[in-house]
Amino acid sequence: MALGLLDRTKKILSEEGSIYFPLIRSPEPDEIEAISRAGEIFVEPRKLPDLAPTCPRSVEESIEGKVPEDALRSLPKSYDIVGDIIIIERLLPEAEPYCEEIAKGLLRVHKKAKTVLLKTGKVDGPYRIPVLHLLAGEDRRESVHSEYGIKLRVDLSKAYFSPRLGFERNRVASLVRDGETVVDMFAGVGPFSIMIAKRRRSRVFAIDINPEAIRMMRHNLSINRLIGEVTPICGDASLISSILQNSADRVIMNLPAQSLDFLSAARQFLKRSGGTVHLYLFSGPPPIESAVRNFEARASCVGEYELVNCRVVKPTAPKEWIVSIDAKFKPI
Ligand SMILES: C[S@@+](CC[C@H](N)C(=O)[O-])C[C@H]1O[C@@H](n2cnc3c(N)ncnc32)[C@H](O)[C@@H]1O
Structure with missing residues (x-):
């Protein structure tokens, strides 16, 4: 890294007692000598696998440039995750026109989530079931949620959770x-x-x-x-x-x-x-x-x-x- 040789787009591999570092070019003899001070090395031509593209760390990062600034500032502060379903409670008027872009951004951040739903009405009626509208991903309301060592299968369209x-x-x-x-x-x-x-x-x-x-x-x-x-x-x-x-x-x-x-x-x-x-x-x-x-x-x-x-x-x-x-x- 100090010599600027490391190719950060490829994976570092550990194989048969050696570690393979991907380099962006062949090192010069003085560079080989410098690296050798850290341990025995050999240089060989080899194709190392690509690194998976890094996933965005926040929804803001994932949709930056795709929605206007005021919509970015109005993103929901929190959302619920039930198993692999994300539920957005409500969206401010500035963010509403971009709800699908925001939902797709959430799926890019939460790799395990498959569905994003928006609550469109108040939780009402004797069974306390919310009205949920699909914004992105698979069209379903059923998932398995885990908390504190228990598993719960939930169908959000049929019962409260x-x-x-x-x-x-x-x-x-x-x-x-x-x-x-x-x-x-x-x-x-x-x-x-x-x-x-x-x-x-x-x-x-x-x-x-x-x-x-x-x-x-x-x-x-x-x-x-x-x-x-x-x-x-x-x-x-x-x-x-x-x-x-x-x-x-x-x-x-x-x-x-x-x-x-x-x-x-x-x-x-x-x-x-x-x-x-x-x-x-x-x-x-x-x-x-x-x-x-x-x-x-x-x-x-x-x-x-x-x-x-x-x-x-x-x-x-x-x-x-x-x-x-x-x-x-x-x-x-
Ligand atoms: C807010 S939810 C709570 C569910 C559960 N305790 C939880 O933590 O997920 C309230 C539940 O009460 C049920 N409920 C409403 N009125 C009831 C009644 N009179 N007797 C029994 N259950 C009732 C609804 O069907 C709903 O599932």
């Missing part, structure tokens, strides 16, 4: 102890339930109202090796609470738009001796204070409790966040 809750699922799963009974009231394709049963000899009742989510959850149970037991239940969690009443040590409530409406059902699931509720809710500014205020207004009618933890999980819109609340309900 967000990779952004991975940290939260790991946090809650690490609080569960062997022997506990857990009710996952809004379980989706099973990420909380499966992560818990992967680590603990616990009993998990995983409820969801969406039959497609339950079908995927059953598949996900079959592709993960678990030490706990997960029972998928298709139905309305508020109705199931009278069947499974006073059985749980812990209840997970991941339905941020409506979780507060289900607090009395959650208390019904918990043992008479009490237990912990992990509740997720949307909150305005300031996120923690406003979430705690809304929780307290509803929870005090349900039973005596102690607030154990409260944290911001993720921003969801300007001045809107998902906040998690852990509350320990006292015996009744």
Whole structure:
């Protein structure tokens, strides 16, 4: 390199105890002598393979010169990756006309990704399924996502799934102890339930109202090796609470738009001796204070409790966040 001889477009090869360095020309005798000081060398004509073209390190780098400056400045700051699918939450008006170029740029940066989708509507309806529009790559919504040692097959057009809750699922799963009974009231394709049963000899009742989510959850149970037991239940969690009443040590409530409406059902699931509720809710500014205020207004009618933890999980819109609340309900 110091002599300016190295051909950076070709691969360096290691073969039969020697290392082959590609050179841009034959070295002069004094150059051979200089290199020899580093070790025994020989020079031979040989064709070394080309280096793979270096992939761009950022979307900005990958589309530079192909879109105007103001579009470059308006690129999304973050996006979700579910298995090999990239999901863009929203695009600013300056970037919108270049959405396909941006999507192709994302595929050049993320070599393993095969599809880029854009969320075009609000996550809505009882099953919380987003509307996703294809921007680039293969036209599909199904993939296998891995997080914290579990695998999840997800069809984003049929059931809700967000990779952004991975940290939260790991946090809650690490609080569960062997022997506990857990009710996952809004379980989706099973990420909380499966992560818990992967680590603990616990009993998990995983409820969801969406039959497609339950079908995927059953598949996900079959592709993960678990030490706990997960029972998928298709139905309305508020109705199931009278069947499974006073059985749980812990209840997970991941339905941020409506979780507060289900607090009395959650208390019904918990043992008479009490237990912990992990509740997720949307909150305005300031996120923690406003979430705690809304929780307290509803929870005090349900039973005596102690607030154990409260944290911001993720921003969801300007001045809107998902906040998690852990509350320990006292015996009744
Ligand atoms: C925000 S998603 C959470 C899914 C899952 N916990 C996760 O982390 O991916 C909420 C889920 O609640 C389900 N759901 C909505 N209303 C329900 C109800 N009354 N009873 C049971 N499940 C319900 C939806 O079908 C959806 O899968």
